[in-house]
Amino acid sequence: MDRDPVNRSQIFLHFEQKQHIMPSQAVKRQGPETFHHALVQGDLALLKSMVGEYHEDVNLLFDICHGEMEWQAKPLAIGISGLWSLEYKRELTSPLCIAASRGYTSCLQYLLQRGAKPNLIPGSRSPLHLACANAYADCTELLLEYGANPRLQTEDGMGPLHLCDSPQSFWCAKLLLKYRADVNQLTEEDQETPLHVAAKQGLHSHAHLYLRYGASVDVMNVHQVSPLSCACASAVELAKQKDYLQVCKLLIAYSANVNSVDTEKRSPLHKASRNASAQLVQLLLTHGADVNAIDYNGCSPLANAIQAAPFKKELEPQRAVQTLLNHGSQRVWPGAFLKVLKSCADSPKTVEVLFNSYQQIQVTEEWMEAVPKEIFQVHRPFYESLFALASGPRSLQHLCRFAARKLFGKQCSTIVPQLPIPKRLHGYLLLEPEDLVY
Template identity: 35%
Template structure:
């Protein structure tokens, strides 16, 4: 009977907290039958209150309940007046019944009023959740900017890595979620622009990787803006993570010409090799036919105009295997060589249906890539490009030539080979 009465009292207490009924909460506490820090079971389908240690096995089904103290419930239901009453009555402010302190929860829901209240009552600004994250790591939305500002003013460490497998700083986190306002705030408050996580990735690499939404097949402009901010603050585009990939490798994997141009203009090295000896152009070749939202020919043109290594001529059939549906990309690649000699693998790499659809182009390809030399105009183009090397993209712009000739030198496709 006593257990039933306590259970009923807990239910009344929880309902009063959720309804922001401070008067009833006080009445229940003053009966002396319920501890102010009692742990309650709360509906939490969004897992706002829960934090779990990495490496622990979790059931496959979605967890719908969490444990919480009264102050956590107040934060979750925006019961500010009731929270103030609990704090005045001596409620614990740094408790973690299900892995998060109330301050973590307030940042999770982007409630700056609660962040202010909790900080004014000495909440630990750099406390770690069970998963090893600080409150600053939970500021992951535009609405969280005020929360983050308050945390930093109270001493939050913008360079503190999470105590988790990733070891991400707050800058890594907002680069992944693409919150330009928070990126700018952290950089202004001393965040290390080239901080490394456990995989040796910088925030720039993180933003570059997540700039493409594989599910929706769209490029995220906010991630591009984050990359722009990081580069403007001195991020090094040529740092390599544990597999030796650079940010340019990741942008090439996404077939993201906007980001690739940004990185190349910042000095990204097109000849950097990953642990398997692959340059960004090899990454581009691997994904050309699975990026329907991309404009691959621009990506190839950018890389080759910045002195990217070309495909070994006897292996050129692999270009046709990846790009046979994109004659403009093939044209750009072919025109980067003085001459190419076809092998019996070339024609086999182009499906008959595709060959018929682009017959004019492919007929010109096989005609040009015969044993006869290319035109003098093309050979002159190749000589200029070889002379300029990595300065080709910028150098051509300064040559006293008509704009049409500059485009020709920079491999602007025509739709047919001469």
């Protein structure tokens, strides 16, 4: 590996994390302290003065102390199980690392011209790693031009491409590949490629770039998780659903396996359903995902979507449940519907969609007791209509819907929209919620 050795004898100075040296002090206290100040502030004139006049070594190492509160889990005599204590952690850094991590291009260029080693890793990361992690493309390009190794790994086994994990880092990634970074480089611990990272972060442009450079679309990490599976598992926030949808569409366009499973036998559909990501669920099912796949815990995608409903109300979890049922998902055993009602009471649309997928389920007094009073009051019209069915059968209209859905089977989602009937009836047949049951 192209890594410059660290000479431990070069460690000249301790710094507290919050230490600051004012410019007036710097003039009086020439030495490593002033050198460090020039680097931290990006003061090129002072930097040149320190290197040129005072002959500071451009490969000098700094030993930085970080004061951090740590939990000590040791039992104490007074019966307390632990305490918070201030611990000092030490970290080595170099002039190049400081300049690269802060985006000081002019200082970085001067240091490189004066012989600073671009592949020196004083602590856990090289200057190139830090430039990429902070999305400083100009610094990344300079370091690469001066011989920085685009495949060099951090102390914990990550390459520069793995650290391009933000939208702003796209140009860093592009530069790395231009200088022959390994697009399929694996991290040491998790065996993940840059494509895994891009998928986890919902970075469509990065993923597209890597795939054009030959990234393996179905490479598995140490847990047998593919990039597609990573993207589906990471689509948690409402605000980023479109980003993950774009990434997944791209991966599938490059022939990603929609039915790959991890060590727990969970497929991308299991994970998308667990996140109540209706658009991802639709995308995966449209491209052949197994709607009734069972993981090691005995859960189907539908079971995952139902379990997620109480915690994913902002994502309208009934949409994921509805999509799965319209693609032929096996329903919950009727005898277990009471458990569904207990867990999903605050998501009545989810309850409605699932309830309407059956021809008839007997509503009992236990159902009424399962819904907390405060939730009943918020959704009173729906629950009154549901509990009214305890004394009567479902409507003829619903029975006709059930008969049609049974006839169409797994093709409901494709056949129903083609029927020459009003769109409102399309929605009715596809279990569109109405906030009432009859």
